[in-house]
Amino acid sequence: MLEEIYHSLENNFEDTVKMRRYLHQHPELSFEEEETPKLIAQTLREMGIETKEGVGGRGVVGIIRGKKPGKTVALRADFDALPIQDLKEVPYRSTVPGKMHACGHDAHTATLLSVAKALQEKRDALCGTVVLIHQFAEELVPGGAREMIKDGCLDGVDAIFGTHLWSTIPVGQAAFQPQAIMASADHFEVEIIGRGGHGGLPHETIDPIVIGTNWVQLVQQIVSRSVSPLDSAVISVGAFHGGDAFNIIPEKVSIKGTVRTLRADVRQMVEQKMEAILRSLCEGAGASYQYQYVKGYPPVMNHAAETNFVQSCAEEVLGSSNCYITEPLMVGEDFAYYLQKVPGTFFLTGAGNPAKNAVYSHHHPMFDIDEQAMLYAGKILASAAWKFLNEQA
Secondary structure (H helix, E strand, O other), X not given: OHHHHHHHHHHOHHHHHHHHHHHHHOOOEOOOOOHHHHHHHHHHHHOOXXXXXXXXXXXXXXXXXOOEEEEEEEEEEXXXXXXXXXXXXXXXXXXXXXXXXXXXXXXXHHHHHHHHHHHHHXXXXXXXXXXXXXXXXXXXXXXXXXXXXXXXXXXXXXXEEEEEEEEXXXXXXXXXXXXXXXXXXXXXXXXXXXXXXXXXXXXXXXXXXXXXXXXXXXXXXXXXXXXOOOOOEEEEEEEEEOOOOOOEEOOEEEEEEEXXXXXXXXHHHHHHHHHHHXXXXXXXXXXXXXXXXXXXXXXXXXXXHHHXXXXXXXXXXXXXXXXEEOOOEOOOOOHHHHHHHOOEEEEEEEEEEHHHOEOOOOOOOOOOOOOHHHHHHHHHHXXXXXXXXXXXX
C-alpha cells in the first residue's frame, strides 16, 4: 500500500510544484494571512476532506477518517511568509513587494496538501484518523500553534509529526534529533538612561554609551562563565542606538538582542543574570534603566521513540546512509507547543542543491529550495502516518 501512496505522490508532484510556486508568488505575513488559508481549505474540500477554517484564528484543519477504527496522528505545515524583498530572478518570484517565502513554508504547505491527497485516496484501507494541521503565523511570536491547540486541533491526537525543509542540508538527506532539536527563542530590549551633555565635559554627564558597552561585553561572559560547557546558550546583541552627534553625550541608549537556550533552567539563569549585571552597572554609575525580557517559543523537545520511528520511515525512503542525527539548532519554532501536548517529532528534510542555486540560508532574500525535497518530505510524512495507524494498530 505504501508503494501506491508513493506512486500517488510522484504522479501529483507537478501539481505540488505548481502549488508551491503559486504560494511563493503570493506571500502573506504572519497574522495577515487571508487568501492562503482560503486556498488551503478550498483545496482540501475539493479532495473530499472534512475541513475546518478559522481554527485558532486563521488556521485550517483537515480530517481524513479511515474506514477502520484506530489511533489519530497529526501532520503539521505552516504557511506564513516574511517581510523580506525577494531578489531571486525566477519565474515564481514573489509578486508582493517586501514580502517573500524565505523559509520554505510555501513548500511545507504544498507538501502536506499532496500528502493529504495521497492518504485520502487510500482512506478505505486506513485504520484511524489523520489530522492535517495547516498553521498560520509561525514566524512571529506568539505564533499560531498555541491558539490552534486551544481551539482543539490536537484533541484526540496520539502523535504528531512535522518537518522543515532545510536549505543547508543537501537534498536527499534528512536529519533527526531525539531530544532538543531547536532552541527557545527569546528577545530583550534595554534602555539605559544617564545624563547627557557636552562631549568635552564628560565629568558633568552620566554616559549611557559607556554603561551600555560595558553591559554588552559583560553579558557575553554569562555564556562562557555561567553556562556549563556541556550546555548551549547564545546571547546576541543586534541593535545598539544612542546619540547622533560627534560631540554630544546622549541622554540614553537602547539595546536589543536575542537569547537562545536549550534548557529551561539555563534560560531562567541567563535572563536573571543579564538584569543583575545591568542593575549593578547602572547603580554604580548613577544611571537608571528599563529592562524587558520577552520569552518566545520554548525549545523544540522531540520524543525519542517517535523520532526513532520516523527516522526508520525516512531510511526506507532515502536510505540509512542519508539519515543522521543532527546537533541542535539555535533557531526557534512554535512546533514546540505541539510537542508539549502530545508525543511526536520534528525533523529536517534536506532541500539544498548548488545546481539549482538553492544554497542560501533561511531568511535570506535569495532563499530557494530544490523542489524535489517536497517529494522526499511527502513520502516520509505519508509513510510515518500510514505506519503509525496501520502497522501499530
